[in-house]
Amino acid sequence: MLDPGIILAGVLNGFLAGGIYVLVAVGLTLIYGVLHIINFAHGSLLMLAMYAVFYLWRLVGIDPYVALPLVIAGAFVFGFVLYRLLIGRLSHGRDENILLITLGLSIVIDNAALLFFGGDTQTIDVPYAGSFVELGAAFLPLPKIISFGASLLLCAVLGLYIAKSDTGKAIRAVAKERQGARLVGIDVDNIFAVSYGIGIACLGAAACLLMPTYYVTPSSGHAFVLVAFTIVVLGGMGSFVGAAIGGFIIGITEALGGLLLGEQLGQIGISLIFIVILLLKPTGLFGSKA
Amino acid sequence: MSPRALPCLAGLAAAVLFPLLAPNYLVNVGMTVFFIAFIGQSWNIAGGFAGQTSFGHVVFFGTGAYTSTILQVTYGWNPWLAWPVAMAAGGAVGWMIAVLSFRAGLRGSYFALITLAFAEVFRILANSVPFTRGGLGMLIKADPRPINFQFRDPIWIYYLALLLCVVSILIAWRLTRSRFGARLVAIRENEDAARALGIDVFAEKVKVLALSGAMCAAGGTFYAQKYLYIDPNIAFGVDKSVEMLLVSMVGGAGTIFGPLIGSFALTGINEVTRWLASVVPALKNVQPLSLVVYGIMLVLIVARLPDGLMSLFGRKPRHA
Numbered sequence: 001m002l003d004p005g006i007i008l009a010g011v012l013n014g015f016l017a018g019g020i021y022v023l024v025a026v027g028l029t030l031i032y033g034v035l036h037i038i039n040f041a042h043g044s045l046l047m048l049a050m051y052a053v054f055y056l057w058r059l060v061g062i063d064p065y066v067a068l069p070l071v072i073a074g075a076f077v078f079g080f081v082l083y084r085l086l087i088g089r090l091s092h093g094r095d096e097n098i099l100l101i102t103l104g105l106s107i108v109i110d111n112a113a114l115l116f117f118g119g120d121t122q123t124i125d126v127p128y129a130g131s132f133v134e135l136g137a138a139f140l141p142l143p144k145i146i147s148f149g150a151s152l153l154l155c156a157v158l159g160l161y162i163a164k165s166d167t168g169k170a171i172r173a174v175a176k177e178r179q180g181a182r183l184v185g186i187d188v189d190n191i192f193a194v195s196y197g198i199g200i201a202c203l204g205a206a207a208c209l210l211m212p213t214y215y216v217t218p219s220s221g222h223a224f225v226l227v228a229f230t231i232v233v234l235g236g237m238g239s240f241v242g243a244a245i246g247g248f249i250i251g252i253t254e255a256l257g258g259l260l261l262g263e264q265l266g267q268i269g270i271s272l273i274f275i276v277i278l279l280l281k282p283t284g285l286f287g288s289k290a
Numbered sequence: 291m292s293p294r295a296l297p298c299l300a301g302l303a304a305a306v307l308f309p310l311l312a313p314n315y316l317v318n319v320g321m322t323v324f325f326i327a328f329i330g331q332s333w334n335i336a337g338g339f340a341g342q343t344s345f346g347h348v349v350f351f352g353t354g355a356y357t358s359t360i361l362q363v364t365y366g367w368n369p370w371l372a373w374p375v376a377m378a379a380g381g382a383v384g385w386m387i388a389v390l391s392f393r394a395g396l397r398g399s400y401f402a403l404i405t406l407a408f409a410e411v412f413r414i415l416a417n418s419v420p421f422t423r424g425g426l427g428m429l430i431k432a433d434p435r436p437i438n439f440q441f442r443d444p445i446w447i448y449y450l451a452l453l454l455c456v457v458s459i460l461i462a463w464r465l466t467r468s469r470f471g472a473r474l475v476a477i478r479e480n481e482d483a484a485r486a487l488g489i490d491v492f493a494e495k496v497k498v499l500a501l502s503g504a505m506c507a508a509g510g511t512f513y514a515q516k517y518l519y520i521d522p523n524i525a526f527g528v529d530k531s532v533e534m535l536l537v538s539m540v541g542g543a544g545t546i547f548g549p550l551i552g553s554f555a556l557t558g559i560n561e562v563t564r565w566l567a568s569v570v571p572a573l574k575n576v577q578p579l580s581l582v583v584y585g586i587m588l589v590l591i592v593a594r595l596p597d598g599l600m601s602l603f604g605r606k607p608r609h610a
Contacts, residue, residue, distance in 0.1 A: 038399045090593040096343045099399045100539065100592045103345070107532065107585030111578035118575065222528060226410060229403060264425070265418040271410040278404050279394040 009138035010259045011252055016140065018251020019148035020209050024224065025231035025243040026155055027202030033238030034175045034195040037087070038095065040102035043225030044109040045200055049075055049207035050216040051117055057124050057211070064124060064211045065146065075204025080197035088192060106221060113218035123215045147209035154205050158198070159240065171195055175238070227254075230274040236284030245285065249273075305452055309445045317448050323550075323557045324451035325512065329530070330537035330549030331458035332505035337535065338543035339465055340498045341478025345402045346409030347506055347534050349387070350380040352416065352525030354507025355514040359428050360421060369430075369439035373511050380507020381500045388499035392492050397481070406531070413526035427521025430514065439515045447516055454512065455550065458505060462546045474498055478544070506534075540587050542598030551599050559583055 024046060031039045053071055056062045062070070090101050131142035162168035173181040174191045182188045231250050235242020250270060257266035277284060305324075309317040329351060336342045357379040358372035367375075391404050416422045434442040441447050465471035473494050476484040485491045514520050524530075533556070541552025563580040566573050591598055 038403075086589075090589065096341075096398045096402065097592050097596075099402055100343070100535075101589050103532075103535075104585045104588035104592065107536075107588065108582050111581040111585065114578040115575065115582065226407065230407075233403075262418070265414060268411060268414045268418075271407045271414065274407040275404060275411065278396060278400060278407075279390055282394065282396065282400060 005136075005138070007256070007259065008136065009140075010255045012135065012138050012140055013144070014252035014255025015248060016144040016148045016251070017255065018248040019151045020206055020247075021227060021231055021251050022155055022244050022247030023151045023202050023206040023209070024228050025235070025247050026158065026240060027199035027206075028228050029232045029235070029238055029240065029243045030202070031196055031199040032232065034171055035192050036095070038099050038102070039199070040099055040225065041105040041109060042199075042203070042228050043223070044106035044113075044221035045075075045079075046203045046207060046224050046228075047113060047216060047218065047221035048109055049200075049204045050211055050214075050220060051113065051122075052204075053207045053211045054122050054124060054216055063126065064208045065150070068150070068205060068208045071204040071208050072201045073204075075207075076197040076201035078197075079200025080193050082200070083193040083196035087196065088189065106225070110218055110221055117218060119218060121215045121217045124211050126212045129212060141213060143212035147212065151206070151209055154202075155244065158202070167191075167194060226274065227270055230270050230277075233274060233282075233284055234277050236286040239284065239286040242284055242286035302456065306449075309448050314444055317444050319557060319561055321444065321448040321451045321516075323553050324448075324455035325509065325516075326533060326537055326557065327550040327553035328451065328454040328458050328512075329506055329509040330534050330541070330553055331455070331462055332502050332509065333534035334538040334543060334545075334549050335462060335465065335505065336498050336502035338538050338545070338548065339462070339471060339478065340474040340495060341544075342495060342499065343398070343402045343535075344405040344531070345535070346405030346407070346528075346531050347502075348526055348528065348531040349405065349409040349412050350384055350503040350506035351510040351513070351530055351534075352409075352412055352520075352522075353383045353503075354380045354510030355520045355525045356416060356422055356428075356510075357507070358511040359430060359514045359520055363428055363430060364421065368437070369511070369515055370437075373439075373508065376511045377504040377508045380510070381504035383507075384503020385496060385500040387503075388496040392495050406528070409526055409528070409531060413522050416522035416526055422522070425522060427519055427524075430518040432518055440518070450512070454508065459546055459550065461501075461505070466546060470494070470497070475544075536584055536588060538598075540584065540591055540598055542600030543596075545597065545600040548598050548600050555587075555599065556580075556584060 024042070028039060028042050031037055031042075049071060052074065053064050053067055056067045056070070057064060086105070087101070090098075126143065128142055132139040133142055133145055134140075162171055170181065170186045170191050171194070173184070173186060174188055174195075178188055181191070227250060231246035232243055233246075234249060235244070235246030250273070253269045253273065254266070257269035260266070261268070305320070308320060312320070329347075332350070333344065333347045337344055337347075354376040358367075358369055358376040361367040361372040361375060362369050387405065387408055391401055396404055417425050422428065432440065434440040436446070465474070473484070473489050476487065476489060477491055477494060481491055510525065537552030537556050538549045539552070540555060541550065542548030560580045563576050567576045568574075570576075595601060
């Protein structure tokens with residue numbers, strides 16, 4: 001059987017990865033909670049942000065962590081404009097139609113990335129990539145710890161912003177009752193675009209935090225989309241607390257699956273959790289309605 | 291005979307005569323058009339007529355491909371005999387997914403996402419279990435004789451693809467003329483209203499997914515016999531799911547000829563980009579462009595032209 005030290009290291013690594021997944025899932029769940037859109041392009045947009053981080057490093061020499069404010073701002077603007085120009089105008093009617101539109105968007109983004117960036121796997125060599133922190137029997141890569149802390153910090157900032165600021169209050173009002181929000185004078189369309197922008201800004205942040213230890217290819221988006229949906233469905237669509245707890249559960253599941261079942265079969269855990277949750281408790285752990 | 295039968299028969303005659311005049315390269319392209327139209331039609335029957343949008347239809351395709359290939363390679367079955375077994379397996383998987391999902395009350399986007407997850411589970415399993423030989427894939431021994439479901443002359447595989455396509459169109463046509471088909475349309479348009487009218491919504495949705503799964507599995511076996519090789523990413527990869535959905539949506543979901551029109555368009559765009567890539571050296575990596583174009587078409591069609599390219603042919607729109 002496996003050494004408990006290796007298992008512990010696996011759990012800790014999964015925990016750290018989960019911390020970044022939380023950020024991805026919070027973006028997805030925010031978009032769902034406010035706009036009632038299932039954003040299938042979420043993974044593809046994350047992939048695009050990861051390429052942005054990669055090229056900022058490759059062409060301009062900006063460290064991924066230093067790029068954080070820049071990429072977050074860029075991703076927000078990108079999301080805002082994408083909503084204003086495309087998604088907001090087209091997302092009416094049946095929810096499958098909106099899903100199909102975001103699927104079409106992800107097909108365009110994935111293949112455009114293949115067209116312009118090529119199919120090679122790209123990584124960033126940061127000088128601190130080889131630094132480790134010893135924690136009991138486990139050696140944890142320093143960048144993963146930094147990213148973990150930064151991700152939770154950003155989530156907390158976002159949570160505070162939504163709880164305290166006027167825009168945050170308007171977002172919560174629109175999520176709860178969009179007709180009522182409109183009646184009290186909130187510009188609902190603008191809140192939609194802002195919410196979508198914030199959701200994509202979360203992806204920009206996640207991209208900066210992922211790149212020091214991960215790689216990117218045009219198919220990265222596809223790898224992340226099911227992970228993100230599983231977290232959100234597990235936690236309950238639209239629930240922030242759910243997304244946070246779901247992120248950790250999925251991070252640890254992924255790490256343990258890889259350790260116990262091997263690299264190939266280990267990936268099955270996420271899809272199985274997704275199916276089982278949808279079949280048995282589609283509202284998730286913390287969701288209020290399906 | 292209806293007035294629409296004449297152009298259909300003329301088109302069929304042209305399709306039959308085409309490989310006698312065209313070079314082998316174009317015969318192959320034609321084969322691809324009819325094959326993708328066939329698996330697209332299998333998607334269309336569940337996704338278009340019954341409104342059960344699936345993102346993971348490849349699960350049936352791969353089940354069919356693996357069932358017949360394993361029976362043939364591991365157990366020495368004749369592929370023609372393995373074909374109906376593969377279809378039954380695809381139907382059974384369709385039945386299983388439908389019973390599980392619809393009993394849990396999944397609809398719309400949730401159903402689409404769970405089919406994607408099922409396909410992913412099957413892909414990972416095919417990558418891991420010994421009897422599929424994992425990521426190495428399975429090779430079918432080349433022995434081009436008709437009795438082996440292998441043909442030396444591409445014209446025969448072309449005719450087989452054409453036959454599959456015609457049969458699938460006839461199935462779709464029968465559906466539009468049957469009470470079963472009418473019940474499916476009622477479910478698509480308003481499930482609660484359909485239930486109130488006394489339709490057993492659950493049973494009808496299970497039936498249509500089993501039918502669709504069996505058809506798609508037949509396509510999987512056809513594919514394995516044409517290329518004599520399958521692996522988990524070909525058989526259960528997301529690309530084929532997207533392809534089936536795309537040709538139906540772009541051609542016209544819920545229309546009889548939608549998948550065929552969509553397949554003509556997709557294959558056409560594909561061949562143009564491939565040709566561009568081969569003649570203009572600067573564009574040698576231009577191949578993904580065809581899917582970029584197709585993604586844009588999908589967005590535009592869902593937003594502006596819900597009946598797809600078919601509606602450009604002056605057919606009465608379905609949401610009249």
